[in-house]
Amino acid sequence: MGKRVLDLSRSDELKDGIHEACGVLGISNYQDDDLAHMMYFGLYALQHRGQESCGIAIYKDGEITGQKGIGLVPEVFTEKTLDRMDGTSAIGHTRYSTTGGSSIENSQPLIFNYKGGKIALAHNGNLVNATKIRYELENKGAIFQTATDSEVIANLISRYGLKCKDLKEVLIKTMDVIKGAYALVILTQKKLVGIRDPWGLRPLCIGKLGDSYVLASENCAFDAIGADFIRDVEPGEIIFIEDDNLISIKTNYNKAHKSCIFEHIYFARPDSVIDGASIYRSRLEAGKLLVKEYPVDADLVVGVPDSGITAAIGYSRESGIPYGEALIKNRYVGRTFIQPNQKLRERSVGIKLNALKEEIDGKRIIIIDDSLVRGTTSYKIVQMLKNAGAKEVHMRISSPPVLNPCYFGIDISSKEHLIAANYTIEEIRESINADSLAFLSVESLLKAPIGAPANCFCTGCFTGEYPMKVPMNSDNVFRGEQC
Numbered sequence: 001m002g003k004r005v006l007d008l009s010r011s012d013e014l015k016d017g018i019h020e021a022c023g024v025l026g027i028s029n030y031q032d033d034d035l036a037h038m039m040y041f042g043l044y045a046l047q048h049r050g051q052e053s054c055g056i057a058i059y060k061d062g063e064i065t066g067q068k069g070i071g072l073v074p075e076v077f078t079e080k081t082l083d084r085m086d087g088t089s090a091i092g093h094t095r096y097s098t099t100g101g102s103s104i105e106n107s108q109p110l111i112f113n114y115k116g117g118k119i120a121l122a123h124n125g126n127l128v129n130a131t132k133i134r135y136e137l138e139n140k141g142a143i144f145q146t147a148t149d150s151e152v153i154a155n156l157i158s159r160y161g162l163k164c165k166d167l168k169e170v171l172i173k174t175m176d177v178i179k180g181a182y183a184l185v186i187l188t189q190k191k192l193v194g195i196r197d198p199w200g201l202r203p204l205c206i207g208k209l210g211d212s213y214v215l216a217s218e219n220c221a222f223d224a225i226g227a228d229f230i231r232d233v234e235p236g237e238i239i240f241i242e243d244d245n246l247i248s249i250k251t252n253y254n255k256a257h258k259s260c261i262f263e264h265i266y267f268a269r270p271d272s273v274i275d276g277a278s279i280y281r282s283r284l285e286a287g288k289l290l291v292k293e294y295p296v297d298a299d300l301v302v303g304v305p306d307s308g309i310t311a312a313i314g315y316s317r318e319s320g321i322p323y324g325e326a327l328i329k330n331r332y333v334g335r336t337f338i339q340p341n342q343k344l345r346e347r348s349v350g351i352k353l354n355a356l357k358e359e360i361d362g363k364r365i366i367i368i369d370d371s372l373v374r375g376t377t378s379y380k381i382v383q384m385l386k387n388a389g390a391k392e393v394h395m396r397i398s399s400p401p402v403l404n405p406c407y408f409g410i411d412i413s414s415k416e417h418l419i420a421a422n423y424t425i426e427e428i429r430e431s432i433n434a435d436s437l438a439f440l441s442v443e444s445l446l447k448a449p450i451g452a453p454a455n456c457f458c459t460g461c462f463t464g465e466y467p468m469k470v471p472m473n474s475d476n477v478f479r480g481e482q483c
């Protein structure tokens with residue numbers, strides 16, 4: 001084993017360094033008596049976007065009520081809870097916290113009063129100027145109950161509700177002030193509203209379920225409830241749904257389309273289609289492009305479960321090297337996995353993942369993962385393969401090196417924790433003890449989402465080119481926009 005320039009042996013994460021954002025869902029004008037159950041199924045399908053907390057706000061007879069809690073969808077919503085939730089329209093949320101900690105206060109949907117009545121809001125994304133707006137609002141007497149930037153949006157809606165003639169004007173005025181990433185679903189006593197930020201950073205799409213309209217972060221939620229996909233909400237577009245009418249308002253805020261390329265690499269489910277591009281096909285294509293850029297002679301291609309599997313299949317098809325299932329994931333290890341001390345924590349990757357010796361022994365292995373952020377998991381996986389008898393381990397990553405943090409709702413940690421921002425590729429290779437290491441180029445990555453409009457992606461975490469200005473402190477650390 002070569003000299004390791006980094007100690008990557010200590011990690012308790014299977015997928016280190018990146019975490020999901022949030023999922024949002026809304027169903028309007030639903031005529032059967034099982035709306036809460038439909039929301040439950042839809043949120044279940046969006047569980048991959050956030051596992052910390054979840055909630056549903058439901059409208060019935062002029063009243064909006066909510067139920068939310070810490071935990072996964074089936075932990076928060078029991079049969080009994082769902083039976084008690086009756087209504088005709090609803091919104092829901094699955095949360096991973098990027099601003100505000102993991103607490104019940106910060107869970108969503110938020111329900112609040114404004115001049116036009118009661119309103120519920122669920123948000124996926126991060127505002128880059130939330131700190132500044134919050135500071136200004138607090139100076140004018142506003143009180144905040146949560147630490148989220150979503151409550152900043154709620155507060156603006158409430159404030160503009162006092163001055164503006166209708167909700168449309170309120171929302172346009174709110175969009176005038178907030179900057180950053182947002183896919184919002186809003187429930188009023190009359191309407192379901194969907195809004196996508198001016199760059200379309202976070203996904204939001206429209207579906208139809210009988211006479212009802214559905215809004216969701218990803219269309220995999222439509223499949224779960226039997227709805228048909230209609231189209232994506234466009235960047236800067238506001239969708240108003242009242243009864244069975246849908247009205248689209250194209251605001252002046254529409255910028256060039258810059259949706260998050262990481263949705264295609266890792267976050268979104270492979271059975272979703274975002275802005276015309278199938279996530280599954282994007283990952284398959286990324287694997288094929290990786291062969292063209294970094295071929296290697298080997299006996300078996302293996303994907304890191306689950307994130308690297310599709311790209312590994314693509315790599316195998318393009319290279320002609322057989323694909324094998326050499327790493328077995330324990331599907332029953334959840335968030336509550338007990339790891340009381342460091343020694344036991346170090347065992348955690350081995351419990352979550354195990355190598356299939358029969359497939360690996362004596363072979364030259366190409367192991368594919370979707371991204372490499374801190375490097376700790378990669379080191380353990382390479383070790384696992386070598387311990388199982390691999391003659392050589394060649395690591396291929398189906399995205400470029402992550403060099404910069406994300407400010408738009410994806411929890412990619414600060415630069416100091418990003419291995420590629422601090423070490424050369426050769427140093428990383430040596431640290432993870434692989435025989436070779438290569439990353440897909442940015443140029444190839446942008447070719448992978450087949451069907452998406454050209455130049456329509458944010459690549460900020462790879463290139464440092466963000467679609468909007470991100471406010472930094474003098475130490476080059478993002479703290480939200482300072483006043």
Ligand code: SF4
Binds near residue numbers: 259407462
């Ligand atoms: S910086 Fe990266 S993770 Fe964040 S929105 Fe852009 S592409 Fe996505």
